[in-house]
Structures are given as C-alpha cells and as structure tokens.
Amino acid sequence: MLDSDLTVDLAIVGGGFTGNAAALEAARRGATVAMFEAKTIGHGGSGRNVGLVNAGLWLPPEQVIEQMGAKAGQRLMGFLADAPARVWALIQNHGIDCEAKRNGTLHLAHSPAGQRDLARRHRQGRAMGWPVALLDASETARRTGSTAFHGALFDPRAGTIQPLSYVMGIARAATAAGAHLHEGSRVSHIRRHQGTWHLTVNGHHVRAANLLLATNAYFDGIEMGFQPRIVAVSYFQIATAPMPQAMRDRILRRGEGCWDTHTVMSSFRTDAAGRFIIGGIGNLEGPGRDIHLGWARRKLKQTFPELADLPFEYDWRGRIAMTSDHIPKLVRFGPDALAAFGYSGRGIGPGTTFGTLAAVALLENDDTVLPVMPVDAHDERLTTLREAYYESGAILTHAVAARG
Template identity: 60%
Template structure:
C-alpha cells in the first residue's frame, strides 16, 4: 500500500515549471480557449505561432486535469483497432482519423524537440502485452492491421518480451518502435510555456463562469473580466466545468490510478524495462507499467485510488507488482494518484460545434497525449481559417451519451471487483 499518502509523482518531478496569472482585465483576441490540458495548450501554441491572438483560460493550473495525471505513453491511434474505427466511422472518415493519429508520435516528439520541452522523452517504443493466449490472438489481429494503421508494428514472442520487460508473465507483445514515453505534466507545461513565449495570453486560476455569443463574437466571462473573441475552443475534456447547454459535453467519466515505487536499486533497474519502453496489457480491466527517469516503476489500472475502493486498488497494485516483478515486492510505493478519463460509448473522440465558429473537443477514451496534441493543433487551424477539412473528424452538431452516471459506476464496480479478486500469493 502507499506509504506517503496520495501525491502525484508528475507534480513532484516535473522539470518544466510554469505558472500564469489569473485574468485581470478585459481583452479581445482572435481565439479563446477554455481548458489548459494537452488539447488547449497545443491549440494555443499553434494559434500563437501562426500569428493569431489567442487567450487560454484554465480554471486551475496547467495540466491539473487528466493531462497531468496521464500514464505518459505516446501511442499512435486509439485503443480501438483500425478495422473497428472503420466499422464505426465508415471508410472515408475512418481513414481520415487513422491517418491523422498515425502521425501522433512524430508530432509530439517533434514539438518536444522544437520547443526544448524537458519532459523525460524516451522514444524506445511501447508494448501492448498479451496477458494470456487469448490476448496474444488479439495482438496478432492488431499486427495484421499495422499497415492500415500506418505503423510498422513488430510482433514479438514470449522470450523477447521477457528480455525487454524483465518478467516472464506475458505470452508475447505487439511493439510499436516509433512510440515512447514522456513525463506528461512536464510536456503539458512545456507546451504552455512555448505558447506563452510566442505571445499567447495564458491565465490560470481563471474559471469560466459564462459563455455567450452576441451575434458577432464570443464573450467569455471569468470573474469580473471578459474575453471577446471571434472563435471559441472548449478543451476541458473529462474536467469540464458546469456549462449549460449547448456547451455541456456528454461522456462517461472513468477513473484511472497509478502507483509509483521508490527508485529501484541499480541492479534491478538494469533488468526492468532496461530500454525504457512503456507497457499496457490486453486484460479486460487493463493495467499499465513503465519507468521514469529516476528508475521508479509506475503501475496503473482502472479504478479510483482516492475513492471508496482506495484500499482495494492499493492492495491490487502491491499484488500486481509482486506478481510481475517478485524482486520488487518490498519496494515501497511513494506516490499514488488518480485521474478522470472522458470515455465515449464507441471509444471514438468527438468534435462538436456548440455555436458559430466554436468547437468542443473531448472523449479520447484513455489515450490523450497524441490525440490531444493532434486535435488541439487541428482545431486551432480550423477555427482560425474557417476550414473544417483540416480536422481529424467531421464536426457534429451535438453528441449525447445515455446513463453516464450508471455506466461510470459500473466501470468502477468492475475494476474494484476485479482488483479485489486479483490472486493473492
């Protein structure tokens, strides 16, 4: 179980320090953005670099929401296999989305290099691990879709998987050598720093209290001040404010928690993920693990480690660590934290138009770094140029999700029950 209370490792270790003042005066800009995560920061950077005036209002601090609580896997595409994406969206729109997201790692790592973002980037690939023989069958099907996804996947056997991970608990893996890992909060802060350096007006601790359109421009109110803009982007994702219709976004909130050990001894660090790949598995209630620059092992899984099932999720993390890496069984967890994911029923992101020259982007369903960066960049271009064709998906007039509270409770119940029943040694 955690030894030092709930604390977000990424906040402790972020090499990128960033802060911005609250909105303190009325301003007029070309584009106003609500939400300071990957999507909003990427959009602000793109808009400012293009020469447009842009203001971003964040209710808390940059990366406060899911972006600063992310696992940090820089993966291409969605959780869905490409054929499933085509089945949901059709050939034209499906290929449009797949193509846009297949370039995600190149875009993310390119921004990190261009802007000098100190976010522990490691581009040694990510591995989707087969937790069973059935999981390996699933990975073979995904491997066969590699060309469709625009990725050069490698299907590796159990022996090579053990060599790369330092554990023999998996039947094989699907390796994407062009993917990688980052410190997600540092990446988000780095995007914000870069946007500010080229003229973006960034404001933290500036919750939006009203959104209205006056027939010409958008008027966004925060406290006693107002931003006027011809275009609006809502990028709050799973941490949206209590906006009324038509600005409210419908999704299923799902929690994901992570547990970070103390740094491993050098002797074990050389054996556990020695190349620095990030991993997640094929289990129905999936889990993830990766290392950071200091050699901590970070174990993650669906469930709220700060909610009613906290002790169950913490106990699962300890047993999971013991199962995968017995030599680390006594290494203490020094940090644990949770974040919310905006899940959609079909696991496809949504772009909704809540009004003229306005977009709301949300629903990455657990894969936020590349989609957030790609969608934010594209949304800024679409709003500034008036050209929706640059977007990864068609714009919807609205999106609805039924029984979101019940579905969220079901996800948490399933994760808690699974973690409670996870084998004990």
C-alpha cells in the first residue's frame, strides 16, 4: 500500500496481466516504476480468467484484415501469434509456478455449421503460416473424451495456466527486478501539469514522466478526463471436485484447453488437482446465478455424462472488456501516456504482450514497437444497454440450453 509521495519514470494503474507485464519490462530496463492496484494483484479479470493461453484473436484472420487493413492486421496477428511463446518464456525464465500446460487448445465444433466455420479458420490460419490442424469428430472424441462435438481446430502453440498464479508470478518477478507494486492503492485523480503526470493515490502525490492505464474492464471512475470505452461482459467459471483417476484418464487426458463455437460460448479445462473447470458468459453474482449453475450442470451431463453428479466446489466470475470490432485498443489520451484495453476475452497473451511493449514504447518514445498504432480516442455506443443485452441473452440461453 502506498504510504508516501513518490516520483517515477513510469506509473501504471492496474495490477493485471497488462500492468504487471509492463512493470516487469520497465524495471528490467532500469526504469523507476510504480504500479497501483486498488484491490489485490489479479483481483480483476486477470486472476478470474478462463486460463487459456491462446494465439491470435477471437476473430478469423480475414476478418481482422478486412477491419484493420492488410498491413495493420497482419502486424497485430503476427504479434499475437507469438504471444503464447512470450507467456511460456516468462514462466520459464522467472520460475512461475502456475500449472502451465503447453499442450495446445481445441476450438470445438458444436454443430456441422461450427465445423464448417472451423474449416474456414483452418484454411485462413494455414495461409498465415500457423501450425493449426483440423480434427474430425473421431479424433476430437479421442482427445476430449466426449462424442458431443463434430470436430475441432487444434492449435499447438497454445495451452493453459492457472491465471491468478501466473499474474502473481509476474508481479513477483517485477518486484525482484526493482518495480514498486502497491496493492490497496486506489488512484483517485490524474492530471497533466508542466510536462509531468500527477496522480493522487491514497491521498499521496505521485509524479511520473510516463503513464500507463491498464485497468481494462475494471476502470472505477478515476477523475482524469478520460475513460476507456468498453462493453464489460461477465464470464464465470465453475470447478468440480477432483475427478477420480479413471475419469482423468479419459477426459482431456492430454490437458488441452477448450472452447466451443456456440454464439454464447462455453469453455472447459482441467487443473492439476483433476478438477474439471467449465465456464460460460454470465454473472454468477447477479440474479441469473441459479440459471447459470443449472446450465453448467446440464452441460456437463450432456457433454461428459460421467461428470453429471460430480459436486461443484468453487465458482467465480470476471469481467471481459469487449470492443465492437473485437480488436484490442491503445489510446494515447495525453503526452507520454497510453491506455490498453479491449482484449475481448483473450487477456493472457495479448495482455502480456501489450503491457510489455507499451512499457518499451513509453520509455523509449517509440510507437513502432507496438502491436497496434495508438489512436487519440476510441468510443463505444450504448455500452450500458449492450452489457444488459449480453447478460440477459446469456440468462435466456442458459435457461433453455443443454436440456433434453
């Protein structure tokens, strides 16, 4: 907790993947850096993440290029194709104990139409030089232990982690490199004065030459004349009791992380203790809790019948920062300042990459290192209405899905 005034080269607001990766890189380069987290490290969407270390974006390559243009789209996809390798390198180099499984991910086809979509993604990915493989229903059943899917797209670059352990590991590495990380330190006011950023934190005064706003979906109303414009969508996770060994030998026995092609998607993976973790869009802390829990139970019964009666031990939810075009944003909201947000459910690889490179760009005054060029402003319309739409849509879908 910050308890005195401070002057640094780089101030960072937000203690998730982006903020901690930036703090580590800045300290590694010899800069003085302070990160301020209102709660605890990983309290937000980073620690409450699905745990899938994906390569690329949720969007297929051709759509990224259509929206961004060939040069910018290929640049971003190139950086994010390498994002899992950056994550694995951090884990190895800093000895981060986070249940890392570099065994790939499976994007699962829930229907014939879903398999056709995966075939298009496979074709586009191969054209980009990505080592993805399209699996048929038989191979998918062999890998997942379920006959519920029509096929899958396998990405060997990807994998799974325990996300809170990962972000805390980055924080420890940043501290060891000399960064000052302050939990329980809410930034209440930010202003630019005489060429320097001035932050009010726990009533103390912080001066910074450079500023990175890394709150993503957890911006809490800092008085600063700028607010990241996103649609905040809840995504929950439910962990079962550990599976018996016989089930562990059949279900996701290679340890791939999975998500499906449903419009209201779901995800699942296993952890080191053998728990099966199922996730979906929705807020377990809202009025739809019982509906979401009921859906998860039915989904397990439908997809993995042998898990139908396995007790639920834990549940949690985080917020995802969505943008209309599902492209991450860097906004230069003032001199020597950047805001990074909008990973649209792909926080681990992009957050690590954007945070690391944002620190470099700010300290060296060099935007050419960034995955996307900063914009002066980004707006999202009808955010409150769209957030309500996502949650109500998830409740309605989960109320009727996986029945029968």
